[in-house]
Amino acid sequence: MPSKDKVLEEVIHTENIDIDAVLDPAEPDGVFRDSRECAALALQAGGTQLLLSPPTPRPKKG
Amino acid sequence: MEQSSTSALLQGTVLDLASDVVSALRSGDHVRAGSTLTGGGAGEGVARAAVRVLGADALLPSVLLRVPPDPGQLAVFKDAVAAHPPRDDAAPAVVWSHWAMARTLRRVEHPLTGPDAAEPAAEPxxxxxxxxxxxxxxxxxxxxxxxxxxxxxxxxxxxxxxxxxxxxxxxxxxxxxxxxxxxxxxxxxxxxxxxxxxxxxxxxxxxxxxxxxxxxxxxxxxxxxxxxxxxxxxx
Amino acid sequence: MSVAGVGEAALDWVWAHRDGFALGDDALAADGQVNRTWKPLGELTRVCASVSLCTPPTDALHARASDLLDFAWQQTHRGELFGLMQSLEPFATYPLEVYAAFASAGFRHPGYEASAAVVARTRGWRLTEQYPTRRLGVLEAERHSGIQPHAPVPQALEGTWLGGLPEPWTFERSAGYALTHVVFHLTDWGRAPRGVPSGLADYLLHWLPPWLDTCLDARMWDLSCELLAVAASLPRPPEPSVLDDAWRRLATAQDSSGAVPEEGSAQDAAGPDAGPDPYAFTDCYHSTLMAVFAASLTTARPRHADRAEHAEHTEHADDAAQHAGQGAPG
Known part of the structure; x- marks a missing residue:
């Protein structure tokens, strides 16, 4: 019973796997993503709205 | 067996082989234990194809660090050069990567006389x-x-x-x-x-x-x- | 499509859509959107000022640009609105920046200039916190408006991304827009290539090609146009193969209406069968103006080939032609 590797070996042997494509690969597509803008922390946004409002009071335990 | 899984195995072996080379370059010596080529992990044909894909860099530690290659690695490298010659219509990069392997082989095998001692194929x-x-x-x-x-x-x-x-x-x-x-x-x-x-x-x-x-x-x-x-x- | 053809078609679109640049009531309203009112009008003026300056009076583009300048000046009530803006927002810099575009085209309002000078004398004006690139623009606006610039240009340049000669592979969109505007300000919008210090010019000649290539690849048409305008504003242009390739790729993005979309996402949204006017005004007005700007500077170049700064660099021309690239400064 041939092992998986043996079978693969046969494939490579018999078809002489086309490694030309691997040897001279086409360029992958470029990946472009730019930094996002994040306004400075605690900087007022819009004109009326408050950023970073004070923490919500937690209910007291007990 | 699908071609895609064959090439996945090949790519995986190329990565393992590249890791071996990186380790050797970092440590200044060969990584004998767990080596992809001599450890029997991949089948012969896959290993040979992977060496062909990695090209002359498979022996880069020997070339850059001036340490003799592991005989087993050298044998696979030789096989790869022999088993994967460029086709007549091969792209220039394919021809050149094969030429680079042959040249590296001569360098490693004739370190004293240099590559010119046995200059075979004309430069593309x-x-x-x-x-x-x-x-x-x-x-x-x-x-x-x-x-x-x-x-x-x-x-x-x-x-x-x-x-x-x-x-x-x-x-x-x-x-x-x-x-x-x-x-x-x-x-x-x-x-x-x-x-x-x-x-x-x-x-x-x-x-x-x-x-x-x-x-x-x-x-x-x-x-x-x-x-x-x-x-x-x-x- | 030739560079001139891209520019002509783009200016046709601008002419046909000039009402989009008109100032509405919200131009003066406290909650009005400046970026949708004064900014487009100022950009229209900037570009038309440049076109009218770098085309001969016999050129059809020249006449159209002049007509658009008249149109834009009318929108400001022949400059009256600048004084009104100042009474409403005395410390805003944008009215002066927009006004400077008109002033550079010869449209001036002495009363506004006098009152702007009063505010510009304050420490508060000098210390307005803005991006360094923008500060450079304010300096140029002051100069054009008869106001003593509040700081030296080299000092302002130092604070910019481009002025520090950063590693070119750190380029991205925001750095790109910052650097194009630095060059626009230094060269008075393409009029004075000598305003670019030689070290900066060498740097730009080296790295404009990969920036252009990747912006075009990412379908960032607007920034690509600005980079092409920068390329046409340097003391010595990049090698022709770089420009030919970039213009060819840019032309593929231009709609038959002449509109150039800002980015590929606008093209995706419009789809393949989008009809005769596929893009919303806000999605294409700026990039279309920048296409006009870049094309007019690029086509003007040969006509100005006898300029001194060009002549002294002719010994490099052979180097540039040697390879399909490598047009590097010596």
């Missing part, structure tokens, strides 16, 4: 590089990064030396595209070229490529080669 032409725009030039040079060696003298290295700014532009482009393999290969070339603009910031650029893409052993291999390049003398 590099006109395709001279005619290429800077984008294609850099892509092709990155594919042929195994030829980027200190003191290497061939038509490809001469073409690269004529266009340092173009290769530097290609490096910028590759980083912008997040093509870390191309960036690392171009970076390796740039360490060898005179006339690279200082404003490129190559040292920081190579660190950046390592940060972003260094987990790929093929990228790490190029960066290790670039690190060793300035100090290395060709075998």
């Amino acid at each position: 032409g590099a006109a395709w590089l001279d005619e290429a725009g800077w984008q294609t030039l850099t892509h092709q040079l990155a594919v042929l990064a195994p030829l980027a060696l200190p003191g290497e003298e061939c038509a490809v290295t001469r073409a690269a030396r004529r266009r340092p700014v173009d290769v530097a532009r290609g490096f910028v482009r590759a980083v912008r595209r997040r093509d870390w393999q191309q960036a690392a290969g171009a970076g390796r070339w740039l360490t060898l070229l005179d006339g690279v603009p200082d404003t490129l910031g190559l040292a920081a650029g190579l660190d950046f490529v390592r940060l972003m893409g260094g987990s790929d052993p093929r990228v790490a291999l190029q960066l290790e080669a670039a690190r060793l390049m300035p100090a290395a003398v060709l075998l």
